[in-house]
Amino acid sequence: MTAHRRTRLLLAGAVLLLLAFALGALWGGRRGDSHPAPSASTEAAPAPTAAAAAAEVWTCSMHPQVRQPKPGKCPICAMDLIPASGGDGPADGDPSVARLSAVARALAGVEVVPAERRPVAVTVRLVGKVRYDETRLATITARVPGRVDRLYADVTGTPIQAGEHLAELYSPELIAAQEELLQALRTASSPDMAAAPSLADAVRATLEASREKLRLWGLTSEQIDGIERHGRPLEHLTLNAPLSGVVIDKAVVEGAYVETGTRLYTIADLSRLWVVMDAYESDLGFLRYGQEVVFSAEAWPGHVFRGRIAFISPTLDAATRTVPVRVNVENPDGRLKPEMFVRAAVHASLDAAGEVARPDLAGKWLCSM
Incomplete structure (x- = not known):
């Protein structure tokens, strides 16, 4: 064996010795960590609660x-x-x-409160339109045939007060009826009537019949008194407005000839109107006469109108499956106009029996109009 070979063997042996020493130290450290020695400061682990x-x-x-x-x-x-x-x-x-x-x-989010009886509040939403109040409409017609010589209200939309002149009508038949009145009046005031009581009664009956005929033809008591006082007939019959309102229809022009029953004007009082709404069958149980209704119109955003249910139709529309409900509404400032669309709400309160409760109407009577 040469010196070079011995050197290589010595180096290899030294490396193996070092590796064995390192492995021994590493293994000893792991064993010490896995089994730590008990310490006086170490406390027992708490038991699961x-x-x-x-x-x-x-x-x-x-x-x-x-x-x-x-x-x-x-x-x-x-x-x-x-x-x-x-x-x-x-x-x-x-x-x-x-x-x-x-x-x-x-x-x-659970809340618990003691059980108690309370009215059930239900809000019914409805839509409808503003209509004329049919009890405040008047149609002026010709009660005798004749010719329209003058129109005082000659434009649709003219505001009219009760008693104001509307038109003047010339009628030969009316003049003849006035002559009959004057003739009966002269006969009744004749001195010869005192000698014939039966004839005097007949003349007085004829005089009263002539007056009644003129009243039925549209003359007022003041006009008849004027005819008798002046002793001559009126050439024209003046037609007056029977109520205050607005002319919503003018059907004639000056110079037109009319017959008995010809429509001349239609006047509507707009100070009170109807709002007619359609209620579904499922909402009828929450609606009653006298309930307050709040509604709004597109023309007046933010303004709330109020009225009360005055009529619930006894029939149902087969096509829409709805029932018309009418509300009476006061309109003193004229904001509401016929044919306006409205959206309404009825706030109903149900009692324990499921009926609409109205404590403010207990013991009271309501008019359907």
Whole structure:
């Protein structure tokens, strides 16, 4: 063996010795860590408590009957599960009764109040249109045939006060009737009537019949008194407005000939109107006479109008399956106009029997008009 070969063997032996020493040190350190020596300062580990055991159960705040051993999603509503406390879960194993802790109630938004009887409030939404009040419409017609010589209200929309002149009508038949009145008046005032009482009674009856005929043809008592006082007939019959309102229709022009019954004007009093709405069958149980109705119109945004239900139709529209409901509305400032669309709401309160409760109308009587 040469000197070079001996050197190589010595180096290899030294490397092996070093590796063996390193491995021994590493193995000894691991054994010491896995079995530490007991120390006087080391305390015993606490035993698992009931709260820790309960925290291992996860439940749903909306479905407390769900009990899972780990976090996740509720299999019913897919909400995140929360740790269950001791007060959550079915009561005494009864799945129909749920018991929630304060935390679970707060998360679920559950509020508990004592049970008590209260009226049930229901709001019924309706739509409709403004209409003329049919009890405040007047049609002026010709009661005798003749010719229209003058129109005082010659434009549709003219405001009219009760008693104001509308038109003047010339009628030969009317003049003849006035002559009959004057003739009967002269005969009744003749001195010869005192000698014939039976004839005088007949003349007085004829005089009264002539007056009544003129009244039926549209002459007022003042006009008849004027004819008798002046002793001559009126050439024209003046037609006066029977009520205050607005001319909503003018059907004739000056110079036109008319017959008995020909329509000349239509006048409407707009100080009170109707609002006619359509109610569905399912809403009829919440509507009663005298209920207050609040509504708004497109022309007056933000302004609230009020009225009361005055009529509920006894029939139903087969095409729309709705029932007309009429509301009387005062319109002193003229804001509402016929044919306007409105949106209304009726706030009904139901009692224990399911009937509409109106304490303010108890013991009172209502007029349907």
